[in-house]
Amino acid sequence: MKNFASFDDLKAACLDLPTGSPAAAAAVASREARLTKPAGALGRLEEIVSWLAYWQGKNPPRLDRAEVLVFAGNHGVTAQGVSAYPAEVTAQMVANFAAGGAAINQLARLAGASLRVIALALDAPTADFTLAPAMDERAFLAAVTEGYQAVSGDADLVCLGEMGIGNTTSAAALSAALFGGGAERFAGRGAGLDDAGLARKRAVIDAALARHADALGDPMKVAAALGGRELAAILGATLAARRMRIPVLIDGFVATAAVAPLAKLRADTLGHALIGHVSAEAGHRALLDALDKKPLLDFSMRLGEASGAALAVPILRAALACHTGMATFAEAGVSDRSDGDRLSAAEPKR
Numbered sequence: 573m574k575n576f577a578s579f580d581d582l583k584a585a586c587l588d589l590p591t592g593s594p595a596a597a598a599a600v601a602s603r604e605a606r607l608t609k610p611a612g613a614l615g616r617l618e619e620i621v622s623w624l625a626y627w628q629g630k631n632p633p634r635l636d637r638a639e640v641l642v643f644a645g646n647h648g649v650t651a652q653g654v655s656a657y658p659a660e661v662t663a664q665m666v667a668n669f670a671a672g673g674a675a676i677n678q679l680a681r682l683a684g685a686s687l688r689v690i691a692l693a694l695d696a697p698t699a700d701f702t703l704a705p706a707m708d709e710r711a712f713l714a715a716v717t718e719g720y721q722a723v724s725g726d727a728d729l730v731c732l733g734e735m736g737i738g739n740t741t742s743a744a745a746l747s748a749a750l751f752g753g754g755a756e757r758f759a760g761r762g763a764g765l766d767d768a769g770l771a772r773k774r775a776v777i778d779a780a781l782a783r784h785a786d787a788l789g790d791p792m793k794v795a796a797a798l799g800g801r802e803l804a805a806i807l808g809a810t811l812a813a814r815r816m817r818i819p820v821l822i823d824g825f826v827a828t829a830a831v832a833p834l835a836k837l838r839a840d841t842l843g844h845a846l847i848g849h850v851s852a853e854a855g856h857r858a859l860l861d862a863l864d865k866k867p868l869l870d871f872s873m874r875l876g877e878a879s880g881a882a883l884a885v886p887i888l889r890a891a892l893a894c895h896t897g898m899a900t901f902a903e904a905g906v907s908d909r910s911d912g913d914r915l916s917a918a919e920p921k922r
Contacts, residue, residue, distance in 0.1 A: 574720050574812070576713045579792050586837045589814055592844070593629035600625040600632065606900040606908070616868070617891035620846075624892065627819045627844045628728065632896050638685035638885055640731040640878050641722055641809055642669065642676060645715070645802035646697035647738035648706065649780075654741040654773040656764040662737050663694050669735075669877075676733070676877040683885035685731060690722055692801035701745070701780045705787075705797040712796035712804050719805030723812040730813050731848070731885065733823035733878020734802040734830070737763075743829035744855050745777045745798040749788050750832050751862040754778055760825075760854030791833035803830035810834060814844050821881040821888075824851035824874065828859055835863055849873055849880030 576582040600622050605611065612618065624633035644666050650659045668674045669689045680687040692715055698706040707715070723730055736742075740762035747758040755777035761770055780798060787793040795804060803826065810831045813820045822828055822845050834841040842863065849869035850856055860867060868884045901908035 575717050578713070579709060579790070582713060582716060582792055583837060585815070586811060586834055586841065589838065589841060590817060592626035592817060594626070596629050596631045596633075597622045597626040600895065603900070604895065606902070607895070607898045608901055608904050608906050609898070614891070614894060617894060620888055620891040621895040623846070624819055624888070627817050629817060633892060634728045635885075635889055635892055637724075637727050638683060638729040638731065639724060639727045640676065640680045640683075640685045640687045640733070640882050642687070642689045642733045642735060642878050643692060643719060643802035643805040643809075644689065644694065644735040645692045645739070645800045645805075646694050647736060647742060647800050648697045648700040649702065649741055649776065650697070650738040651700050652702060652772070652776045653769065654776055655738045655762060656769065657737050659697065659737050662735055663691070665735050666691050666694070674877060675875055675879050676882060679879055679882035683882045684889070685882060685885055688722065689735075690718065690805065692718065692805060698800050701742075701798055702776055702783060705784065706742070706799055707796045707801070707804070709796060711801070712799075715801040715804035716808035719808030720812040722805070723809050723816065723818065725816050727818050729819050729821065729885070729888065730809065731821045731823070731878050731881035732806050732809055732827055733881055734806060734826050734876055736800055736802045736826075739800050739802065739826050740853060741773055741777060742798060742800045742803060743826040745780050746794060746803070746829045747832060747855055747859050747862075748777060749781055749784070749794045749798055750791060750836050751859070753858070754781065757858055758855030762853065791836040795833045799830065806830035807834060810842070810845060814841060818844070820845040821848045821884055822846070823848055823878045823881040824876060825853040825856035825859065826876060827878070827881070828856065828863070828865070832859065832863060846884070848882070848884035851880070
C-alpha cells in the first residue's frame with residue numbers, strides 16, 4: 573500500500589509517472605482505418621478507443637470492470653454561510669447513497685459500473701480556511717492516501733466524483749489560487765445561493781486567497797490550504813490510476829478542481845483522464861479552458877456525485893462496441909478507398 577509521508581514525497585510520486593502504450597494505440601488505429609466507414613466519421617468515438625488502448629495497454633481495450641468512486645467530506649468554511657444547505661446534508665446524502673436512493677446509484681447501474689462511497693471523517697470538518705489552512709500536511713496526505721488506496725488495480729476504468737456541502741467554495745478558491753482571476757472568475761451559486769449568498773461566497777474566497785498568499789506557488793500546499801478531504805482523495809485516486817495505467821473519467825467542477833494541482837505540477841499528468849461533462853456551475857468552463865480539457869457531455873448538470881462521469885460511461889461503451897463489432901471492408905466485401913469507392917473524410921456525410 574502506498575502512503576505519503578510528506579508534501580515532497582507526494583510531489584515525487586506526481587512527477588515520476590508512467591506513459592501508456594503507443595503500440596496498443598497504433599493497433600487500434602490500424603483496425604479503425606479498415607472499418608466500414610469514412611475515415612474519422614465517428615469523430616471523438618474513435619479518439620476514445622485509441623485513448624483507452626493507449627492507457628490500458630490492450631488491443632482491443634476493455635470495459636469489463638468500471639468503477640465509480642464517490643468521496644465525501646465536510647468543510648469548516650460552511651460556517652461563513654457559503655452554502656444554501658447545512659453541513660449535515662453530507663452525511664444524510666451518504667446514507668442515501670448506501671440505500672440506493674440517489675441519482676448516482678441509478679446512473680452507475682445503467683453504466684454497468686460498481687459504486688463505492690467513501691466517507692472521510694464527516695464528524696471532523698476541515699478548518700474554516702478564512703481562519704487557517706483547511707488541512708495541515710498530515711490531514712491532507714492522509715486523505716490523498718485514502719483516495720490512492722481506493723483504486724482497484726484490476727479496474728478497466730475509474731469514474732471519480734464527490735459529495736460535500738460547501739465544496740464548490742473550496743473548488744472555486746482552489747481554481748483561483750492555481751489559475752488566477754479571483755472569486756469573480758470561478759465562484760458560482762453552488763447548490764442554489766441567492767445573490768446575497770453569492771456575494772458572500774465570493775468575499776469569503778477572496779479573503780482566503782489573501783490569507784494563504786504564501787502558499788500560492790506550491791500546488792499541493794494550495795490544495796491543503798483551500799481544499800477538502802474529498803478533493804484530496806480524488807487527487808490521490810487520480811494519481812493512483814495514472815501510476816496503474818487506468819483510464820479515468822472525472823466528474824464536474826469540484827472533481828476537476830481537485831485534480832488541477834496535478835496538472836500544475838506536471839502538464840501531462842491528466843493525459844489518462846477525460847472530463848465526463850461540463851457542469852452548469854459557473855467556474856467549470858473557465859477551469860476546463862485553463863486545463864485545455866474538452867468535456868464529453870454538456871447537459872447543464874450540477875449535481876456532483878460522479879453523475880456526469882457515470883453518464884459518460886455508455887459513450888465509452890458505444891465507442892468500443894463500434895470499434896470491435898464493425899466489419900472491416902475486407903470482411904464485409906465492401907470496396908475500400910484503394911478502389912476509389914470509399915468516401916474520403918473530406919466528402920460530405922451521407
